[in-house]
Amino acid sequence: MYASRPCAQVAIDTASREAQAHETMTAPVQKATPDAIAEAADILRRGGLVAVPTETVYGLAVDAANPDAVARLYEVKGRPRFNPLIAHVNGPEMAKREAVLEGAAAFAAGFYWPGPLTLVLPAAPSGRVCDLARAGLDTIALRHPSHSVAHDLVTVFGGPLVAPSANPSGRISPVTARDVAADLGDGIDLILDGGRCPVGIESTIVSFVGDPPELLRPGGLDPAALERFLSVSLARPGDETASPRAPGQLARHYAPNAQLRLNAVSAQADEVLLGFGPVAGASANLSPRGNLAEAAANLFAMLRWLDGRHERIAISPIPQEGLGEAINDRLRRAAAR
Numbered sequence: 643m644y645a646s647r648p649c650a651q652v653a654i655d656t657a658s659r660e661a662q663a664h665e666t667m668t669a670p671v672q673k674a675t676p677d678a679i680a681e682a683a684d685i686l687r688r689g690g691l692v693a694v695p696t697e698t699v700y701g702l703a704v705d706a707a708n709p710d711a712v713a714r715l716y717e718v719k720g721r722p723r724f725n726p727l728i729a730h731v732n733g734p735e736m737a738k739r740e741a742v743l744e745g746a747a748a749f750a751a752g753f754y755w756p757g758p759l760t761l762v763l764p765a766a767p768s769g770r771v772c773d774l775a776r777a778g779l780d781t782i783a784l785r786h787p788s789h790s791v792a793h794d795l796v797t798v799f800g801g802p803l804v805a806p807s808a809n810p811s812g813r814i815s816p817v818t819a820r821d822v823a824a825d826l827g828d829g830i831d832l833i834l835d836g837g838r839c840p841v842g843i844e845s846t847i848v849s850f851v852g853d854p855p856e857l858l859r860p861g862g863l864d865p866a867a868l869e870r871f872l873s874v875s876l877a878r879p880g881d882e883t884a885s886p887r888a889p890g891q892l893a894r895h896y897a898p899n900a901q902l903r904l905n906a907v908s909a910q911a912d913e914v915l916l917g918f919g920p921v922a923g924a925s926a927n928l929s930p931r932g933n934l935a936e937a938a939a940n941l942f943a944m945l946r947w948l949d950g951r952h953e954r955i956a957i958s959p960i961p962q963e964g965l966g967e968a969i970n971d972r973l974r975r976a977a978a979r
């Protein structure tokens with residue numbers, strides 16, 4: 643059963659951002675002073691995108707509770723898939739509002755946080771992180787970064803920030819503000835310059851959802867050190883002890899119970915219609931005006947809502963362009979089961 647989570651629907655003034663981006667052509671880079679961090683937090687509150695140094699790599703941060711901002715993040719990164727994102731917190735207290743942090747996971751966080759260790763945990767009903775950021779899953783990935791700029795930005799902002807690496811999908815991760823400006827500059831509102839990232843590779847991701855805990859991605863923290871600390875052997879994907887998953891998939895994916903029929907022009911008698919664009923008779927509409935960022939922001943919340951109430955869902959065609967590629971990828975995999 644899913645806990646449906648209301649997501650803030652803060653409208654982004656895309657038009658004015660685009661105008662600004664065209665004026666300057668590249669995002670402003672500012673030394674990460676307290677004033678710049680305060681300005682960055684304001685930008686995030688308005689649904690904007692801020693590149694921020696962490697000890698691993700530069701992240702592209704948005705408000706984790708704002709699905710419009712998360713959709714824009716996917717658009718700017720050009721990700722063809724909605725992978726769940728890591729939410730950055732400023733310590734165990736904020737983490738506990740978002741997730742069930744107990745037992746071995748709490749022990750690991752107590753010793754290795756702040757630092758390059760991401761914990762995958764059951765999501766808490768009180769959590770603010772929106773469905774799109776979690777790719778519809780009931781679990782959530784959390785990290786408390788040790789870099790003072792990332793830590794301070796979360797603190798001044800006052801809530802969790804999702805921040806995948808600040809590079810276009812498929813390119814290598816940036817470790818300086820200059821790398822970010824060169825690769826992604828004109829899609830971002832502000833780049834905070836905090837020098838070179840000391841670790842330089844991504845965080846180690848460990849899931850504490852099952853037992854034993856499972857290494858999902860090796861990274862900046864040596865998994866052997868964590869194994870010694872916890873006195874366990876971490877399960878590895880593909881092990882007998884690991885949870886089953888489709889080949890090539892790091893995270894398990896949200897799967898609806900309802901049967902989905904894609905590219906439907908209208909609903910049949912036993913179906914409800916999830917619309918896109920100006921269609922008649924839809925029970926819910928991803929974007930009546932046919933906007934793909936809006937559709938992405940609504941996708942998981944609307945699927946969950948309809949899934950809990952109906953057995954067959956017909957879905958309007960979504961154009962295979964921009965964010966439509968990731969939306970269609972998600973829908974195809976949800977329909978195939």
Ligand code: AMP
Pocket residue numbers: 725726727728762763779781782783805806807844847849858859892893894
């Ligand atoms: P990135 O932010 O691109 O460095 O990567 C985030 C990674 O965290 C991806 O590989 C995700 O698959 C993984 N991840 C995030 N949330 C979850 C989750 N709830 N369950 C499993 N893996 C997750």
Ligand code: MG
Pocket residue numbers: 806807815
């Ligand atoms: Mg990356």
